[in-house]
Amino acid sequence: MPRIKKTKIDAPLEENKEKAYNWSEVMDRIESRNKGEDEFLQAVREIGETLTDVIECDKRLQDARIFERLTVPDRIITFRVCWEDDDGKVQINQGWRVQNCGAIGPYKGGLRFHPSVNISVLKFLAFEQTFKNALTGLPMGGGKGGADFDPSGRSNKEIMRFCQAFMDELHRHIGPRTDVPAGDINVGSREIGYLYGRYQRLTNSFSGTLTGKGLSYGGSPVRVEATGYGLIYFLSDMLDAHLDKIGGKTILISGAGNVALHAAEKAIQLNAKVLTLSDSKGTLHISTGFSADQIDFVKELKLRSGTSLEACVEKFEGAKFSAGKAPWHIKADIALPCATQNELHEDHAKSLKQNGVIAVAEGANMPCTAQATKLIRESKILYAPGKASNAGGVALSGLEMSQNAAFGKGDFEALDEKLKQIMGRIHDDCKTHGKNGKHIDYVKGANQAAFSKLADALLAFGI
Numbered sequence: 001m002p003r004i005k006k007t008k009i010d011a012p013l014e015e016n017k018e019k020a021y022n023w024s025e026v027m028d029r030i031e032s033r034n035k036g037e038d039e040f041l042q043a044v045r046e047i048g049e050t051l052t053d054v055i056e057c058d059k060r061l062q063d064a065r066i067f068e069r070l071t072v073p074d075r076i077i078t079f080r081v082c083w084e085d086d087d088g089k090v091q092i093n094q095g096w097r098v099q100n101c102g103a104i105g106p107y108k109g110g111l112r113f114h115p116s117v118n119i120s121v122l123k124f125l126a127f128e129q130t131f132k133n134a135l136t137g138l139p140m141g142g143g144k145g146g147a148d149f150d151p152s153g154r155s156n157k158e159i160m161r162f163c164q165a166f167m168d169e170l171h172r173h174i175g176p177r178t179d180v181p182a183g184d185i186n187v188g189s190r191e192i193g194y195l196y197g198r199y200q201r202l203t204n205s206f207s208g209t210l211t212g213k214g215l216s217y218g219g220s221p222v223r224v225e226a227t228g229y230g231l232i233y234f235l236s237d238m239l240d241a242h243l244d245k246i247g248g249k250t251i252l253i254s255g256a257g258n259v260a261l262h263a264a265e266k267a268i269q270l271n272a273k274v275l276t277l278s279d280s281k282g283t284l285h286i287s288t289g290f291s292a293d294q295i296d297f298v299k300e301l302k303l304r305s306g307t308s309l310e311a312c313v314e315k316f317e318g319a320k321f322s323a324g325k326a327p328w329h330i331k332a333d334i335a336l337p338c339a340t341q342n343e344l345h346e347d348h349a350k351s352l353k354q355n356g357v358i359a360v361a362e363g364a365n366m367p368c369t370a371q372a373t374k375l376i377r378e379s380k381i382l383y384a385p386g387k388a389s390n391a392g393g394v395a396l397s398g399l400e401m402s403q404n405a406a407f408g409k410g411d412f413e414a415l416d417e418k419l420k421q422i423m424g425r426i427h428d429d430c431k432t433h434g435k436n437g438k439h440i441d442y443v444k445g446a447n448q449a450a451f452s453k454l455a456d457a458l459l460a461f462g463i
């Protein structure tokens with residue numbers, strides 16, 4: 001029997017060990033290929049910088065240019081979305097799907113509808129998603145999509161017509177074994193219903209393509225809660241690994257959407273005090289902490305009607321609303337940015353440090369600017385990057401895909417337990433790859449753990 005060469009990147013063969021990797025040359029090439037795509041370059045730099053020691057000592061990774069290959073999406077689909085508003089006027093938006101890397105499974109990642117959506121934002125999200133999905137241990141490639149459509153102030157019927165027009169093109173490029181989109185900012189249960197309904201009509205099949213579906217048509221219990229709950233499970237594991245616990249801690253949360261509200265709900269269940277929520281208009285602060293009923297009220301307000309948090313001041317005793325302000329100047333133990341990319345700046349990070357914050361765990365994707373990230377990491381504050389701490393959502397999506405493939409149905413308690421286990425395994429992977437003495441570098445740990453899985457597959461495929 002001929003010996004089969006192992007391709008595990010954490011165990012390079014003697015002849016493959018070489019120190020000749022020039023990261024700045026690689027980054028120069030990536031920058032010149034993606035000029036002006038700031039968010040994308042920020043994400044690439046953040047991941048690439050933590051992989052140099054792994055790539056430096058394995059010539060196969062250098063020869064096959066594995067990291068650089070991951071920075072060029074498999075394909076990007078760009079399309080026009082034409083729809084009619086309530087006044088009978090024609091509206092035109094731009095739609096995209098970035099299929100970043102399908103090496104370890106069907107492309108998987110959410111759809112975002114927001115005026116700030118552009119190709120740089122979607123490429124960064126799809127790139128991050130590729131690493132995140134690898135971390136879950138489930139067979140999912142990375143993708144992301146969306147449109148520069150602004151749903152604020154639009155009627156329900158306008159949202160429906162937009163979703164249908166978006167799917168009229170997208171359906172050609174997705175499928176249960178090809179690409180399985182889900183929700184992201186401004187794409188929740190209602191939008192997934194409209195998108196999936198149109199997809200099903202166009203394809204004449206019940207395939208489960210799209211996750212985050214309603215429970216009556218193939219959705220999974222716990223998917224709605226999974227990102228926020230998973231964030232708190234990861235935070236608990238992180239505190240536990242440092243001989244601490246979440247009970248009794250004060251927490252700042254930004255955002256008031258799916259991730260923020262379910263993180264708040266779980267944190268309160270575990271006896272933490274959630275002091276803030278925020279939205280694009282400002283921050284709502286209750287110094288004694290939100291109650292579970294107040295979180296339910298905000299869920300109703302934000303997820304159903306999209307009204308500003310300011311409306312809560314009249315309803316909640318002791319609540320203050322600071323217009324145009326982020327929550328990060330308020331004294332607390334823990335910070336959970338759960339709104340959007342680059343929402344937490346260097347000045348915010350300085351305030352967190354001065355106020356003695358012990359942990360920052362990202363619910364949103366890349367919510368900290370590069371400068372804020374540097375400051376937090378150097379301060380040795382416990383810091384969980386989104387690709388690890390918010391991976392619970394896509395992990396549950398993976399479990400929804402399995403249920404659909406088996407024409408089966410999951411149960412809430414069992415799936416919640418599975419979510420906890422998956423977040424625990426991601427934490428273990430971060431620890432294995434990121435432990436440095438007593439300190440765990442979760443950024444390095446998450447990036448290296450994910451890269452090792454992706455590189456194994458890409459090396460196996462050849463060029």
Ligand SMILES: NC(=O)C1=CN([C@@H]2O[C@H](COP(=O)(O)OP(=O)(O)OC[C@H]3O[C@@H](n4cnc5c(N)ncnc54)[C@H](OP(=O)(O)O)[C@@H]3O)[C@@H](O)[C@H]2O)C=CC1
Pocket residue numbers: 183184185186187188227255256257258259260278279280281302306338339340341343363364365390391393394
């Ligand atoms: N949904 C999921 O399963 C997952 C989501 N994520 C990430 O989590 C983040 C939040 O997503 P999700 O909760 O689903 O989205 P939602 O649309 O449900 O909520 C987004 C929230 O963030 C606020 N927000 C959006 N943009 C800004 C801004 N520029 N400044 C301040 N606040 C802002 C919104 O305020 P307003 O109401 O005023 O618009 C809203 O409260 C995103 O980064 C997303 O990529 C990550 C993993 C999975």
Ligand SMILES: O=C(O)CCC(=O)C(=O)O
Pocket residue numbers: 108109110111129132180181182183184211365390391393394395397
């Ligand atoms: O569930 C999914 O497929 C997507 C989740 C997502 O968009 C994310 O993890 O950022």
